[in-house]
Amino acid sequence: MTERIARLKQFFVTDKAHHAKRRPPLDAYALAQTFEKESMDDTGRAAGRLLAMLAAETPVIFPYERIVFTRTNPTVQALFTPAELDAIRAGHTLHERGDVSNINVDYTRLLACGFAQKKEELARRGAAFAAQGKQAQAEYLALQAEILDGVQALCDSYRALAETQGRRDIADTLARVPAHPPRTLPEALQMFRILHFTMWLGGNYHNTVGRFDQYMYPYYRADVDAGRLKQEEALEWVEEFFLTFNRDSDLYPGMQQGDNGQSVVLGGLKPDGGDGYNELSALCLRASLELSLIDPKINLRVHSGTPLNVYVLGTELTRQGLGFPQYANDDVVIPALLAYGYDREDAYNYVAAACWEFIIPGRGMEIPNVNAVSFAAAAQRAVAESLSTAADFPALMDAVKADIRRQAMACAEAAKNIYIFPAPFLSLMMEGCVEQGRDISLGCRYNNYGLHGTGVATAVDALAAIRKYVYGEKTLSKQALLTALARNFEGDEALLALLRYDAPKMGNNDPEADDLAVALLDAFADSLAGLRNDRGGIFRGGTGSAMYYLWHAGDLPATADGRRAGENLAANYSPSLFARIRGPVSILQSFAKPHLGRVCNGGPLTLELHDTLFRNAEAIEKVAMMVRSFMQLGGQQLQLNAVNREKLLDAQQNPQAHRGLIVRVWGWSGYFVELDKEYQDHIISRMELAL
Numbered sequence: 001m002t003e004r005i006a007r008l009k010q011f012f013v014t015d016k017a018h019h020a021k022r023r024p025p026l027d028a029y030a031l032a033q034t035f036e037k038e039s040m041d042d043t044g045r046a047a048g049r050l051l052a053m054l055a056a057e058t059p060v061i062f063p064y065e066r067i068v069f070t071r072t073n074p075t076v077q078a079l080f081t082p083a084e085l086d087a088i089r090a091g092h093t094l095h096e097r098g099d100v101s102n103i104n105v106d107y108t109r110l111l112a113c114g115f116a117q118k119k120e121e122l123a124r125r126g127a128a129f130a131a132q133g134k135q136a137q138a139e140y141l142a143l144q145a146e147i148l149d150g151v152q153a154l155c156d157s158y159r160a161l162a163e164t165q166g167r168r169d170i171a172d173t174l175a176r177v178p179a180h181p182p183r184t185l186p187e188a189l190q191m192f193r194i195l196h197f198t199m200w201l202g203g204n205y206h207n208t209v210g211r212f213d214q215y216m217y218p219y220y221r222a223d224v225d226a227g228r229l230k231q232e233e234a235l236e237w238v239e240e241f242f243l244t245f246n247r248d249s250d251l252y253p254g255m256q257q258g259d260n261g262q263s264v265v266l267g268g269l270k271p272d273g274g275d276g277y278n279e280l281s282a283l284c285l286r287a288s289l290e291l292s293l294i295d296p297k298i299n300l301r302v303h304s305g306t307p308l309n310v311y312v313l314g315t316e317l318t319r320q321g322l323g324f325p326q327y328a329n330d331d332v333v334i335p336a337l338l339a340y341g342y343d344r345e346d347a348y349n350y351v352a353a354a355c356w357e358f359i360i361p362g363r364g365m366e367i368p369n370v371n372a373v374s375f376a377a378a379a380q381r382a383v384a385e386s387l388s389t390a391a392d393f394p395a396l397m398d399a400v401k402a403d404i405r406r407q408a409m410a411c412a413e414a415a416k417n418i419y420i421f422p423a424p425f426l427s428l429m430m431e432g433c434v435e436q437g438r439d440i441s442l443g444c445r446y447n448n449y450g451l452h453g454t455g456v457a458t459a460v461d462a463l464a465a466i467r468k469y470v471y472g473e474k475t476l477s478k479q480a481l482l483t484a485l486a487r488n489f490e491g492d493e494a495l496l497a498l499l500r501y502d503a504p505k506m507g508n509n510d511p512e513a514d515d516l517a518v519a520l521l522d523a524f525a526d527s528l529a530g531l532r533n534d535r536g537g538i539f540r541g542g543t544g545s546a547m548y549y550l551w552h553a554g555d556l557p558a559t560a561d562g563r564r565a566g567e568n569l570a571a572n573y574s575p576s577l578f579a580r581i582r583g584p585v586s587i588l589q590s591f592a593k594p595h596l597g598r599v600c601n602g603g604p605l606t607l608e609l610h611d612t613l614f615r616n617a618e619a620i621e622k623v624a625m626m627v628r629s630f631m632q633l634g635g636q637q638l639q640l641n642a643v644n645r646e647k648l649l650d651a652q653q654n655p656q657a658h659r660g661l662i663v664r665v666w667g668w669s670g671y672f673v674e675l676d677k678e679y680q681d682h683i684i685s686r687m688e689l690a691l
Contacts, residue, residue, distance in 0.1 A: 001290045005239045007064050013246050013293065021060045022074050031077040036084060043439060045079045046422040047143040050202040052077060054150040057201075059158040061165060067190050067240050068158055068170055069197045071248040076203050079421055092419035095367055097253065099421050100441055102206040102261065102354045102369065105199075105429035106362025108215050111191060114180040115148045118428065122148075129437055137437025144424050144434070151198050151425075152179060184228060185219040189241045192216075195429075196244075202425050205253050206261030206354035209296055210361045213266050213281040214349075220280045231279070238280075239287045245295040260295060261354025267310065268301025269330045271348040275305055285313050285325075292320050294671070299352040302631055303330035311624035318623070318640045319614035326356060326604055326639040329631045333358055336600035340538060342446065356544055356637055357450050357602040363431045365443050366537065367418070368450035368601055371411035372548040373541070375520055376455025376569055378403035379462045380559050383485070387478050393471040400463065401523040408527040408539070411451050416534050447537035450601035453524055454545045454552045455569040456517060457506045457576045461561035464513040465503035485558045488565050500562030500578055507575035508582050509589040518594045525598035542601025543573035543636070550678060572606040572639075584609070584626060592633035604637035605630065608683075611642045641683075648672065652680060 001009070011017050031052055035045045058072045079098075080088065088094065110118060122141045129138040159174035176182065177191040199207045223229040229237070245262045252260040266284055267277035288298050300314050314325045337347035337358065346360045353359045357368030382399035390396040420441040427433035427440040469476035476495070484492040504512040521543070528539040553569045561576060568577055573591060575581055584607055591605045614620055623640075630638050650657070655673035672680060 001239055002236050004064050005236060005243070005291075008240060008243055009291065009293075011062065011064070012243055018060075018062060018070055018247060021058070021070070021072050023058075023072060026073070026075040026077075028075055029078050029081055032079060032081045032084070035079070036081050042079065043140060043143065043422040043424065046202070047147055047424050049077050049079060050147055050198070050425055051150045053201045054154050054198070057154055059154070059161045061158070061161055061167060061170065065240070066169060066186070066237075067193050067244055068162075068174075069193050069244075071197075071201070071251055074251050076201070076251075079203070088419060092417050093415065095370065095418055095420065097203075097205075098419065099203045099205065100365075100423035100426055101204055102208070102357075102359075103364060103366065103426075103440075104208040104210040104351050104353070104359055104361040105426055106431070107192060107195060107210070107429060109362065109429040110178070110195060111188060111215070112181055114178060115152055116179045117181075119145050119148055122434065125434065125437070134437065140424070140437045140439065141434065144428055147425050148428075151194065155179075155194060182219065185216065185223045185234060186237055188216060188219040189237060193241070193244050197248075198425055200248065200252060202423065203421070204423055204426055208351060208353060208359075209262055209264045210351040211266075211268070211276070211349065212264045213278055213284060214270070214276055217278055217280045220283075224279075231283070234280075235283050235287060238283050239291055242284075242287050242291055242293065242296060246293055249295055262296040263299055263352045263354060264296045265299045265301060265328075265351045266325075267306070268328075269303055269334065269348055271345045275303075276301075277306070277310060282313070285317060288322070289313075289317055289320065292322065294322060298322075298325040299328060299356075300325040301328050301330055302628075304632070306628075306631075308621070308624060308628060311628050312621055315614070315620045315624040315627065318609075318642055319611075319620065321611070321642045323639065323641055326352065326637065327627060327631065328352065328356075328358070328602075328637050329635055331631070332597050332634060332636045333600060336597035339597065340448070340540060340600070346446070352602070355546060355602075356604050356639075357542065358600065360446055362429065363444055364446040364448070365420075365430070365440050365535075366446055366448045366450070367415075368448075368540070368542075369452065369546055370415045370418075370449040372452035372454055372546065372552070373404060373407040373411065373524065374454050374548070374552040374556070375404065375459035375524075376462075376559060377552060377556055378407065378520075379459035380557060383462070383466065383560055384482070384557070387466070387470075387482060393467045396466065396471075397463070397519065400459070400520070401527075404520070404523050405527040408451065408524070408531070408541075412531055412533065412539060415449055418535075443535050447533070447535035448540055449533050449537060450540045450542055451528070452542055452544045452546050452548055452601070452603065453521075453599070454548045455556075456520060456543065457574060457579070458559055458561055458563060458569055459520055460506040460513050460516045461503065461576055461579065462559045462563075463516050464505070464510075465499050465560050465562075467516075468504060468512060469498075481560060485560065488558045489562070496562050496564075498562075499560060501580050503561065505576065505579040505581065507579055507587045507590050509586040514590045514593045517590070521594040521596075521599050525595070540601035541599040543596070543599055543603030544601070545569070545572045545603070570606075573603045573637075574606045585629075588626065588630040588633060588635065592630060592635045596634065596636040600636060602637060604639040605635060606639050606641070608641045611647075614642055648680070648683065652677075 056073045122145045126138040126141040159171050162170035173190050177187050182188040182191050249260050266281040270276045334347050350358045353368050378400050386399035422439040422441045430440045489496040504510045506513045524541040528541050531539045549569045549571045558565045
């Protein structure tokens with residue numbers, strides 16, 4: 001990286017010197033109390049909050065930066081008082097915080113026209129709505145125009161400061177954007193920063209970046225072709241742009257401090273069938289490699305035509321210990337999305353949500369993480385309640401499948417009547433919202449919900465052991481197993497060892513286990529077939545776990561794979577934590593066997609590879625070939641962690657010596673020493689694999 005970028009990284013990331021410009025935190029409910037007194041409706045509150053947040057910002061320009069906008073007010077005001085929120089919850093379901101989140105807007109809806117032209121459209125459409133007697137729609141568009149004025153006012157303040165400081169470059173850029181569409185890559189990057197900054201300021205979070213290398217490529221190509229930018233200069237601009245994602249990330253909401261779902265998607269097939277991987281894609285990978293930061297998170301779309309050198313570059317990133325790129329297989333995902341009912345153009349333009357779920361930019365008000373089903377609990381309950389009466393193994397499997405169906409229906413029931421707070425600024429970049437005078441919180445073209453699935457390997461291993469020892473060899477009686485489970489294997493150490501270490505395991509390319517994974521995931525897909533949510537969308541099952549892998553394990557009794565009560569489940573789509581696995585190749589073979597296109601909400605096979613596997617160019621190419629082979633086998637998603645258990649243990653004892661140590665947690669990466677101990681311990685417990 002250049003000296004300028006190194007200085008910026010030191011300033012913003014290492015020293016966090018920009019925090020000195022932040023004002024003290026404010027009362028987060030002060031504005032909500034005013035809204036309550038005025039009996040303001042929710043849309044007015046959303047617009048009023050954002051306008052107030054914009055007005056409270058103080059422009060600041062730091063040395064060496066060329067892309068500006070930094071938070072100075074750390075407090076995002078609440079829309080409702082606690083009492084009002086309680087009243088809302090009494091009649092509705094709130095997903096997470098209630099705000100629109102974890103979607104991908106279509107940034108080109110503002111990049112392509114600029115604020116001035118968009119305001120003209122809002123005025124024109126608003127007048128038409130008023131003439132039709134649709135006053136609510138006209139007023140909504142007027143609020144959107146007011147927000148654009150508020151953003152522009154802050155931009156003008158930044159421009160005035162730039163002029164005062166003699167920063168002609170910044171002033172000239174802000175004289176163009178966001179009022180008018182950008183003409184160059186630097187202008188487009190600055191305008192994106194303004195849009196993204198405003199989204200977070202309005203209380204919306206997990207604002208994904210989407211197919212950056214597709215919608216920004218025309219600006220890059222025009223600059224390079226015209227001689228305005230050399231490739232190395234473009235790289236410097238991209239690196240500064242990536243640094244902007246790390247300025248305010250500590251102010252964003254999240255379960256743990258780590259990456260904030262600011263996912264970039266690179267490569268992949270285009271709607272015309274061509275390969276979208278381009279020079280800008282490669283520059284983004286280079287920028288991430290040089291910066292070694294957890295934001296933005298890189299997702300790499302691949303397909304049968306992706307050359308090995310792209311996998312190699314991705315593996316170089318993995319070696320850095322960032323926990324990404326996360327790979328998604330177009331050859332599985334696109335046909336799956338088409339089967340779910342997505343239009344062809346949208347299926348080809350899919351992106352990753354904050355963690356891994358597949359969503360559609362600009363057209364999806366989807367909630368891809370609405371709840372989760374526990375395969376491990378389904379198997380455990382079926383054993384506890386039905387093993388003694390199940391005449392054969394298929395009868396036991398019927399009980400497992402019935403439990404999966406029951407859980408899925410319960411999740412669907414819990415997802416009814418979801419109330420989402422309005423997001424008028426985001427709505428400017430979503431299909432149909434301006435045209436209909438309708439907020440994105442009320443829905444869009446796609447309104448699908450996604451369900452995670454936890455503990456699939458635990459369930460498979462438990463059922464495989466029962467099929468072999470209870471129903472097959474008949475060397476283990478039903479009562480002996482039930483008794484051992486009831487007393488958590490106390491006094492049954494020999495049986496515990498048999499089930500833990502000698503029974504068939506998912507991950508060893510063992511048909512005695514893997515066919516059960518196929519059956520369980522098919523049962524999950526079958527349980528959701530034809531099911532609709534109350535917004536008209538479908539339910540998509542997936543193989544991701546999010547934080548549920550910890551939640552579902554906490555109160556889960558002992559299971560027939562030799563897992564004791566309370567012991568952890570694997571994160572995401574992964575082998576059991578204590579399974580004896582032959583190696584990564586057998587894991588890839590096992591985990592590619594299920595019909596993953598039927599459970600295509602997303603969910604990566606997650607592997608921990610010992611960091612010595614990345615010791616030289618030859619080793620890196622071997623890992624890259626392994627990743628490619630999983631995709632060729634029909635894998636859906638893959639994420640790798642380069643880990644070293646000794647280093648992790650030392651980081652727990654000496655955190656100051658490992659401040660920059662990054663790990664993949666589930667769908668996000670974080671600084672190891674900043675994680676809660678339960679997450680640290682889980683990561684340490686995962687197996688280190690070698691080729």
